[in-house]
Amino acid sequence: METPGTPASKTAVVVRVDFGACVLRLDDGTLLRATVRGRLMGERKSLGNTIVVGDRVLWDPGDERGQVPVVTAVEERRNAFSRRAPGRHAAEQVVAVNLDQVVLVSALDHPPFSRGLADRVLCQAESAGIPGRLVLNKCDLGGDDPAARESTGEILDDYSRAGYPGHTVSAQTGAGVGELLDACRGGRILFVGHSGVGKSTLLNAMFPALDLLVGQVNAKTGRGRHTTTAATLLRVAPDLELVDTPGVRAFGLWGIEPANLAQVYPEFHPRLGQCRFSDCAHFAEPGCALRIAVDEGLISPRRYGSYLKLRGELQADSSRESLRQGGWT
Numbered sequence: 001m002e003t004p005g006t007p008a009s010k011t012a013v014v015v016r017v018d019f020g021a022c023v024l025r026l027d028d029g030t031l032l033r034a035t036v037r038g039r040l041m042g043e044r045k046s047l048g049n050t051i052v053v054g055d056r057v058l059w060d061p062g063d064e065r066g067q068v069p070v071v072t073a074v075e076e077r078r079n080a081f082s083r084r085a086p087g088r089h090a091a092e093q094v095v096a097v098n099l100d101q102v103v104l105v106s107a108l109d110h111p112p113f114s115r116g117l118a119d120r121v122l123c124q125a126e127s128a129g130i131p132g133r134l135v136l137n138k139c140d141l142g143g144d145d146p147a148a149r150e151s152t153g154e155i156l157d158d159y160s161r162a163g164y165p166g167h168t169v170s171a172q173t174g175a176g177v178g179e180l181l182d183a184c185r186g187g188r189i190l191f192v193g194h195s196g197v198g199k200s201t202l203l204n205a206m207f208p209a210l211d212l213l214v215g216q217v218n219a220k221t222g223r224g225r226h227t228t229t230a231a232t233l234l235r236v237a238p239d240l241e242l243v244d245t246p247g248v249r250a251f252g253l254w255g256i257e258p259a260n261l262a263q264v265y266p267e268f269h270p271r272l273g274q275c276r277f278s279d280c281a282h283f284a285e286p287g288c289a290l291r292i293a294v295d296e297g298l299i300s301p302r303r304y305g306s307y308l309k310l311r312g313e314l315q316a317d318s319s320r321e322s323l324r325q326g327g328w329t
């Protein structure tokens with residue numbers, strides 16, 4: 001607890017945050033709109049990360065004179081899934097907290113599978129200690145079309161070797177949807193994907209009451225259902241909570257140092273510490289154990305290629321940021 005609640009305070013979970021107010025789900029399931037005590041703002045780095053979807057909070061109902069309910073304290077988080085906030089300067093955006101799984105939804109084709117997004121999201125989940133899962137939607141379109149950028153088998157094999165279960169599904173025909181649903185039971189699951197991959201169609205196929213539940217949260221914010229761009233936490237089944245996020249355009253890593261990137265590729269772990277140089281960046285250094293493992297077929301060249309790309313990006317980001325902090329830009 002950051003601050004003790006008053007004896008009258010009650011607990012709730014945050015299901016939506018927008019513009020300084022939030023929607024809470026009380027322990028009996030009631031939804032309630034609340035403001036946030038000013039004193040809580042500023043304790044974390046930015047206002048937007050003080051109260052996040054998935055936070056467990058204490059709230060006071062206010063007195064009889066019609067005061068609005070107010071969040072008074074936030075419980076410690078067991079994990080937090082962040083990204084680099086869109087925009088020029090480096091800032092953290094905490095997307096959701098207290099999660100059991102992160103599910104990356106992509107299409108096999110239309111749009112083509114994006115390894116860039118998949119690896120960023122799974123690295124970020126790994127860095128937060130949250131298990132990841134991969135979903136390839138639109139399998140009815142025949143993903144093994146030779147014109148598709150990558151074969152389904154290659155994709156699934158790369159990620160299963162890294163410890164990420166994969167599913168090929170069709171939101172349209174329902175193929176594989178039941179198995180995915182079973183794999184999500186018993187937890188709070190964050191779904192992330194590029195727009196157009198069929199995430200909304202898939203979630204509607206998994207949870208027929210979804211629109212109704214979203215409508216109930218939107219009714220508390222007074223905003224039209226199509227205007228929201230915020231993440232929403234929904235109890236879609238007695239044993240399953242979903243955090244739905246708007247389709248992402250770009251996803252930047254947050255809180256991962258270039259030198260630590262290899263650690264968020266789980267299949268690299270057995271080779272780390274075996275390079276000739278202790279500060280090996282695993283680029284082209286002689287005696288690099290990761291490169292040797294790639295040459296021997298033990299590490300996927302595609303995952304290694306994505307590591308090189310992300311490492312380059314992180315290094316460019318950190319040099320830009322140190323220039324900025326040094327007053328050079």
Ligand code: GDP
Pocket residue numbers: 137138139140141169170171172173193194195196197198199200201202247
């Ligand atoms: P979102 O932006 O990820 O939420 O994507 P939508 O759910 O809006 O779907 C984008 C488009 O893909 C729509 O035209 C859907 O009808 C289509 N779509 C979604 N799932 C499937 C699928 O499994 N197979 C096929 N063929 N099309 C799909």
Ligand code: ZN
Pocket residue numbers: 275280281282283285287288289290291
């Ligand atoms: Zn190395």
